[in-house]
Amino acid sequence: MNRTKNLDRALVVGVGLKSEPIKEIKENLSELEELVRACDCEIVGSVTQTLPAWNPSTLIGSGKVEEIKQMINESQAQLIVVDHQLTGVQARNLEQALEVKVLDRNQIILDIFADRAQTFEGKLQVELAQMLDQLPRMVDAWMGSLSRQGGGIGTRGPGETALENDRRRIKDRMGIIRKKLDGVMKNRAQYRSSRKRHEIPSFALIGYTNSGKSSLLNKLTGSQVLSKNQVFATLDPTTRKVFLPDGPPAVVTDTVGFIRKLPTQLIEAFKATLEESSEADVLLHVVDLSSPNMERQIEVVDQLIEEFKWTNKKIIHVYNKVDVAPLERQFKVKGYPRVFVSAMTGQGLDQLKKMMADFILEMQKDVQLYFPKLEEYKIYDLTRDTRIVKREEGSEGTVCYAQMTPQLINRWKDYLVK
8 A cells, every 4th residue: 555656745844852963853854855755755845843852642843733734835735744653643633733644754664665565475564564553543533444444234343433343353464464474484484494404605685775785686696686776675585696706605685675763563574584684694784885874874774783683693794885985985984894895886796705705614614525436426416515625536435625514514424534
């Protein structure tokens, strides 16, 4: 469901508490404008307000509500977008006072996700996120009443109001979606366990939205995954094989981008997607080096890494768009190990691949394996599992020198030279 598609003219409202830095409030507002444009809306004005405390009735002050109403009359705006989550009561009161549609940041992000979701899994996840967002907003005689849409005998229980009926039906639908997503998670878990059984090293691309993760995946793997210069171009995880220098084949997974104030409903609904990153051996944190808000974006991703409990994972910091970033920006970066690349020109890609290969090698140990003449055919299978550094052929058999992870060592233990 995309509620903003036919609402072309929008006013954006930046809000914050006086305890917050004004710079951060302005950055949030600038990002909200980008999100609103992604919904095919024209921004006809913006306004900000800092408050000592949130107004429980309308979030913003009554004077600011009157100012916005005047701006609506002057600009003919059809939509107000507030850079803060609104309760059902606050949204209702604002819509009654302003007489136009009012959405908050969460709803705009969810609308973008709904518009970009392509796969069956992605659409299910977005629908669940929308329902999780919708449920606490339902107050009084809800304007979007599902029971009034359905109608007929048997659609309402004895003594049950339209609102209660709508809530029950949404919860029932959420239960159905969760069961289907559980099936998706089980399928993904089977693929991951298969990769682990075959000891295929895995990398996951994470980072702020529009940092260039999909473009980087294409450049690393030679694939043709959709990549656009827009927020949340990728919603569904995509895994591709990558060939690294002097290392075994590995896989790289592209995942949904992060953003500040990421709706908690999306985090819950996209668990299956996020698990692809949580199970990866190494995370590639892709950073937009050209963004003026680079440092803040890094902080947001770092906070989410802590929230998802990924801090124990190995991380390579990949600073992308070096071809268009100011040179002095490279001296402001943080995070190590790090590499500067351009997914557009290919600059730094060889260095990144070598770094990825080195991380795999760190997980491996030097071993010797002996294959009697009658079992030398198994050396071919060994080459599919790992790189053979050296071979010594004798009259009785062949000794192979290789590097292996502990799991691979266990698999080939019958041929290990003690």
